[in-house]
Amino acid sequence: MxxxxxxxxxxxxxxxxxxxxxxxxxxxxxxxxxxxxxxxxxxxxxxxxxxxxxxxxxxxxxxxxxxxxxxxxxxxxxxxxxxxxxxxxxxxxxxxxxxxxxxxxxxxxxxxxxxxxxxxxxxxxxxxxxxxxxxxxxxxxxxxxxxxxxxxxxxxxxxxxxxxxxxxxxxxxxxxxxxxxxxxxxxxxxxxxxxxxxxxxxxxxxxxxxxxxxxxxxxxxxxxxxxxxxxxxxxxxxxxITSVGLDYAVTNERISTGIPRLDVMFGGKGFFRGSSILISGTAGTGKTSFASQFVYNTCKNGERCLYFAFEESSSQIVRNMRSLGMDLEPLIGKGLLRYESVRPTSFGLETHLAKMIQIITEFTPSAIVIDPISNMINVGSGYDVKIALMRLVDMLKSKLITSLFTSLLQAGRDIVDEHVGVSSLMDTWMLLREIESGGEANRIINIVKSRGMAHSNQLREFVMSDQGIEFVDVYTGPAGVLTGTARVVQEAREKTEWTRIQREIERKKRDLERKRLVTEARINELQARMDSDQEEIEKLIQEHQMNSQTASQVSTQMARMRMADTQE
Amino acid sequence: MSDKPPIKSATEAFEKALNEKGTYILKLFVSGMTPSSLRAIQNIRDICQKHLAGRYELEVIDIYQQPELGKQEQIIAAPTLLKKLPAPLQQFIGDLSNTEKILVGLNIIPKTPADERKD
Missing domain, CATH: 3.40.50.300 (P-loop containing nucleotide triphosphate hydrolases)
Structure with a gap:
């Protein structure tokens, strides 16, 4: 050596x-x-x-x-x-x-x-x-x-x-x-x-x-x-990409999730810029919608976004998101939004990754979406996928590009088990689920983790409407968060209860008023009695004084008449 | 074929070969006057005089003097003897001390099974 x-x-x-x-x-x-x-x-x-x-x-x-x-x-x-x-x-x-x-x-x-x-x-x-x-x-x-x-x-x-x-x-x-x-x-x-x-x-x-x-x-x-x-x-x-390492700078800057009430759950401001976000959920829970809402909002703020779609074509996503009140077409036209749709099985994992990095380097977006990463598992072993993602995430973080990944959960499989590799790479992990109760399925979201910020631990129900994704108010019951009609039932029940209590209060108030009136009447009576006693005493005193004066005068007069004493 | 002498000279050489049946056109490339170069020159001269008297042309070229010929004639080793004619083109490398191999290669004596190459 x-x-x-x-x-x-x-x-x-x-x-x-x-x-x-x-x-x-x-x-x-x-x-x-x-x-x-x-x-x-x-x-x-x-x-x-x-x-x-x-x-x-x-x-x-x-x-x-x-x-x-x-x-x-x-x-x-x-x-x-x-x-x-x-x-x-x-x-x-x-x-x-x-x-x-x-x-x-x-x-x-x-x-x-x-x-x-x-x-x-x-x-x-x-x-x-x-x-x-x-x-x-x-x-x-x-x-x-x-x-x-x-x-x-x-x-x-x-x-x-x-x-x-x-x-x-x-x-x-x-x-x-x-x-x-x-x-x-x-x-x-x-x-x-x-x-x-x-x-x-x-x-x-x-x-x-x-x-x-x-x-x-x-x-x-x-x-x-x-x-x-x-x-x-x-x-x-x-x-x-492996040469990046973990020595990247971080920022405290936040980037909105695109859903105001979700921002609130993340301490009111949304994700950290340059962080990695995982949205996992079973089929049809709205992963793509969440991702699109994020992208839509980010592009609206004039930032570039790159969307890797491994399951749908860009035109299909654009059409579907229009039903949620998001018009992505003009954003693509302005060059703010770019879709890269490719079947994961078209290339090997590394080639995919390499192509993605190439596109990212060329397009320099401020946020990217990979929808979904679970499809990548088809083209590599779990370990390979983790390594590949690790490199991708490191590279994105070093460039302060916010990355949002969606992942399809197999129904009935343990989420922790399935995400054991991937979730550790993620700064924020949101779980979308369908809760079945009372003969219906309702979608809920919760934040499993979010590094470096206070975040809500509340399970939230959300609905998808032509206004986009909307979070509805929380109703919790003994069995957890109430969703869908159970929530409506609970809402009605609570309303009845409220009315009942309201009435009770009204009744009690009236009772009290009555009592107050009775008491006041009695006070007046007693006062009146006392007043009359006082009057009597004063009268007696006066009479007595008058009497004693009269008696004195009489006695003086009598003495003078008798001339018993020499006075004056 | 890889060697591409100017067409004119090749044609000339070919016609010449046709005219003088069995004429050998040989070129020996050496790298300076090293002992192995000298041995090669001596060896080929001996072979030519003994077996090809009157029907050969031998040219000895020092590749140090004409390095551009290296590419043109596809020379890799030194010494190299090129048999331009009669066809096929043949290269003999080394100091040409293995006379029998050269005689077989030049088709002066017939091949024996022991000389057959396996590859």
Whole structure:
């Protein structure tokens, strides 16, 4: 093991292949050979050619493409269909094509030899256009041309050294080994020690998925996972979704659910922007309607939404939502809303994911809907689906795109069981159910979880009308939330009860009033009695005073008359 | 066929071959004057003089001097002897020390079952 002492990072040659430079943090090791191994049709030649063409066009590094399998004419024709004009590039001295024809039936080995002819050709090609890049596709063809493996191997070893000495960034392709663990059929990996990339093309349940993995990259960090990649009109697109990780920034900004009373249940403001939302429910519970209501509202606020419909065509959704009072057509017309309808079984899971990422990157929506993810399970095992979704969710979160997933629940199956994998990826989980009671089915919703916010734990009944989804008032009874007619019955019952109590109160009030009147009458009577007593006492006092005065006067008069005392 | 010499020269060579029945047109490509190159030159000269006297043309080319011929003549190994005519085109690589193999390959002596290739 070498220990780096602050030496500047390994110089790298950007390939220009979408996503590849991200997973290798800059491209292929500059001035060194890289081995690209893969089975038939795994995209080795395209990888090599795209490396050369993008190098020539985008990075001003002319390249030599040595083909051991396809003739120049074939290469020109094949890459024309991918939009690359090899003839023009050759004329501009940006590209040098050399087809090395090896036919065992024409070759006799008659003694000691070396591959100097190939070296001279290669050197001539490099000098002709001052090439900085070289692709050898597929060098292993040499093994079928020469019987003397001993000479061949030492010459290949010399070739790799020679390429390094020339300072060209080289890509050598090789067939994947048929044996388990064998990266290449002829063990070329033992000569290339700097960088090895494996391409894979697997078919599972009749669906093909292409994957790429950086097996080793000496002196550099790199993503170690298998990355799905696409081959299309634009060449190779690697989707480094696993490289996202969990270090994304979050926001406290909220985004409305599109249903005011549902917003209230989420603390009055709705979902967090950039969060992942799962709406699961049995068939016909209104998952698509909830999703559409969200999309409709978001688009109305002038934000772009992307809707992946795996079950219905866009026109069907537009028609159906019109009955809920949502006119989605003008939003599509304005370019705010985009539908991508595709059958999940059309592609493999990874390809689906890759295409979705490609569309998302191109359309840059602020919210996406995947309706439903349960259909994805058809094209992958539960674990694969979880991994794929995890990558998708991580990628969306890093871009602060709110994602809403719907999931169909099988009636009669345990929801926890069914969502064990998926729900942990979700920040918010809403459950739609039909409750059967009294001979009818009514739809209810509840929030199973919502990370990072206070939310209502109330089961709510909702109805779908031409006004959209409407939440109705809550009626709870001993058996839980009352819905439908049971709610109406309860409502009526409560109304009767209320009336009865109202009457009772009225009656009691009247009683009281009566009592009050009686009491008041008695108080008046007593008061009157007291008043008359008082009057009598006062009268007596007055009389007594008068009497005593009179008596005094009489006595004085009598004394004077008798002249008993001398007074005055 | 992969080698594409200018049509004119091929036609000429073909006509020439028709005229002088059984004329061998041989090209030996070597990479500089290495011991193996020298051995190859010596070996083919010996074979030609011994078996093809008067009915061969041999050209020795140093690919270092004319690297552009490498692509044109589909040269990979060195030394390489090209038998342009008579048809079919044949490549002999190595220092041409295996005389019997060359004689068989050049159709000078008939093939023996031991020389049949399995692949």
């Amino acid at each position: 070498k220990i780096s002492h602050g030496i500047s990072a390994l110089p790298k040659s950007p390939t220009g292949i979408k996503g590849f430079d991200e997973i290798t943090f800059g491209g292929l090791p500059k001035g060194r050979p890289t081995l690209v191994s893969g089975g038939a049709g795994s995209g080795k030649t395209l990888f090599g050619m795209e490396f050369i063409i993008r190098g020539a066009v985008e990075y001003a590094e002319p390249g030599v493409f040595v083909s051991f399998e396809e003739s120049e004419e074939d290469l020109v024709a094949n890459f024309k269909s991918l939009g690359f004009d090899l003839v023009q590039l050759q004329a501009d001295k940006k590209l040098y094509l050399d087809y090395v024809h090896i036919d065992r039936s024409e070759i006799e080995e008659t003694g000691e030899f070396n591959l100097e002819g190939l070296f001279v050709r290669l050197g001539f090609a490099i000098d002709a256009i001052s090439a900085r890049r070289v692709v050898l596709d597929t060098l292993e063809a040499l093994f079928s041309g020469f019987a003397n493996q001993f000479i061949l191997r030492s010459e290949i070893r010399r070739l790799f050294r020679w390429l390094k000495d020339r300072g060209v960034t080289a890509v050598i392709t090789a067939e994947r080994g048929s044996l388990e663990g064998g990266l290449t059929r002829h063990g070329l990996e033992e000569y290339v020690s700097d960088c090895v990339i494996a391409l894979d093309h697997r078919v599972h349940d009749q669906l093909s998925t292409r994957r790429m993995r950086v097996v080793k990259y000496r002196g550099s960090t790199h993503g170690t996972n298998e990355y799905p990649f696409l081959l299309d009109e634009g060449g190779i697109s690697v989707l480094p």
